Amino acid sequence: MAPDYDVIIAGLGAMGSAAAYHLAKTGRHVLGLDRFEPPHQFGSSHGLTRIIREAYFEHPLYVPLVQRAYELWADLEKQSGQKLLLQTSGLMLGRPDGVLVRGARRSAEEHHLKHRVLSCDDMRREFPMFQLPPDMVAVWEPRAGILFPEAAIRTHIASARAHGAELVINSPVEKWEPETGGVRVHAASGVYTARQILLSPGAWMTSLAPDLKLPLAVERQVLCWFQPRSEPGLFSPQRCPIFICEHQPGRFFYGFPDLGDGVKIGVHHEGAMASPDRLDRQVKDRETEIALSLLRQFLPRAAGPVRSAMVCMYTNTPDEHFLLDWHPHSPQVLIASPCSGHGFKFSPVIGELAASLLSGARSPFDLSLFRLDKHLGT
Template identity: 40%
Template sequence: MPSYDAIVIGVGGMGSAAVYHLARRGLQVLGVEKHAIPHEMGSSHGYSRMIRYTLQEHPSYVPLVRRSYELWHEMEETAGEELMVTTGSIRAGAPDSPFFLNAQEACDLHSIPYEILTASEVNKRFPGYRFPEEISSVYQADGGFLLPERCIVTHVQAAERAGADVHSQETVLDWEVRGDGVQVRTDRDTYTAGRLVVTAGPWAANLVPELAAYAVPERQVMGWFQPKRPELYAADAFPVFGLFTEEGRYYGFPSHAVPGFKIGRAHHLLQKVDPDAINREVHPEDEDILRQAVNRYFPLAAGKLLDGKTCMYTNTPDEHFMIGTLDGQPQVSVAAGFSGHGFKFASVIGEIMADLAQSGATEHDINLFRLDRFKE
């Protein structure tokens, strides 16, 4: 029976980084992924994933994203390729909205430089935008996007060079605690390890049932629209954005890797799903939801829909992550419930999960993400 120091279940954004950080520390590591690496079945695809300091979610995220930036740059050097594209970032909404004010507060508390721009200033500086006058923006120059598929692949390749075993297309059937360690049974083999790390995205609750009530998958749709003036939606001309409006909370990206201006609406249709039975087709209703924002706020990008893809959020009740070791099972650590804003943190989450697997603790402040907080 093959034996390892640690087994990581789920080798997407978080899991690939966890495998890497464990392997670089000299541990014998196995990563197990039920799909291909990378794949389009979960939450770590779509050519671009945002990274930003304007973290209206909570100021506690800022030190983590600062470390993430450092680690992404290190991985770029290790891999010898670009993983992060800097475009600047915009967080926009009514000037008295929590979305706008909290983004500003997070920067203020951590001395992150930014500008406050009126709608006319945004529209003049970035002509692909057409914000109405009631919208104000926090512009931060260091924002941009990660290349998620390449981020995963480079983490896996670096982990393998450090001695890790990574298995794709292998499904975990069950796991159990055995003494101070664990046993993991898959559709190929049975493995033992001293530590288990679960980073299975929307499938996490299938592996750790106590997460089921708190880490709930939701169907999400991304669309790529044909710009009428493509040069206005290039990475050197168009910042990534988050926009809170009466129609909902939208986010978007310049064209990259494939043609088209990319946009999504957070909590698209509020569709809770089984990750193995999600409707992956993009329907006219999905396009309509995205197009109404394109027409109103980005009219020069309102050409035909070039492509659409589904992905999943895995939402917690407060939309903060769930990270920690299981109660009474300290050899098992979990990272789940990233609620649609997690990928930017994947590099530091990998470091945190390696810390938890090795010592049960981390120097990073993860108090906001305690597994037991919903039971209080």
């Protein structure tokens, strides 16, 4: 008997919804399953905004991928009529020998990206909302900006459905089993068969690949919005870039201009480890105070009252790179998450790549950073 579908997608967040769109667009018969109703506030792709940037400090191999992502975001905006990306430019702030500045400069120089290195005095003149110590510099890049994650996922889902994808919400995948010619997938809504499956469940990855014993860690991530204390015009998106600041060696926070909800701040990779099904979603006063203390130090005019706060999740690999690779024991299974807290901007290109790989094509990009085997047995 022929399988019910060509591809089943387990998880319709950032990566899964994009993959559903790209697979359906090429004529594949697609079933997508999600434990909630995306976009939702129970995973890693909510909170109104996400950063997109080109001079990628994590590794130069990400640059061609994010450049393709820019093209795909523009295509999705054009075909949907939705505003998904706002260009603001971006600042990577830190000491010249720090991970952030050194990495951003390396990517910019290797890929000949337009950028400028600004001294503390330059920053005072051009971006007076920041207050940097004299030993800090900034790498400015013009193409950085803001993505709107809920709108992006909603648009990918609507576009996938428009191309014939069947997407079932509130139906968590419970397990999958390899069988001759494909996979059998057990979900809350029923049992389905397909030639292939894409696993993109984010924080729930270990429950769908328990045999691999992947060393993934789910991290609680707090997001805060603050009312500027003074000169609110400085924090408009026309004047204030997105930014990441390495305020101490290996310690980062990031932020966004005020889009009407306040200046948004997140402290990067300092959250408690958590379970996705038992995540503490209550933001504590001490957590907003940590963010506020960073604002007082580096953006004092933004350090006003807390307007709102929420919790999301990172799902981290040990080296904080992505996973995009075939299951080592089941060649009909492609794994396309997690993304270690910096993946949303790549979702259209990861979705396109997943669709291409599932169709038997080879990747035009170097995906060696995302191989599964380096994490097996660790």
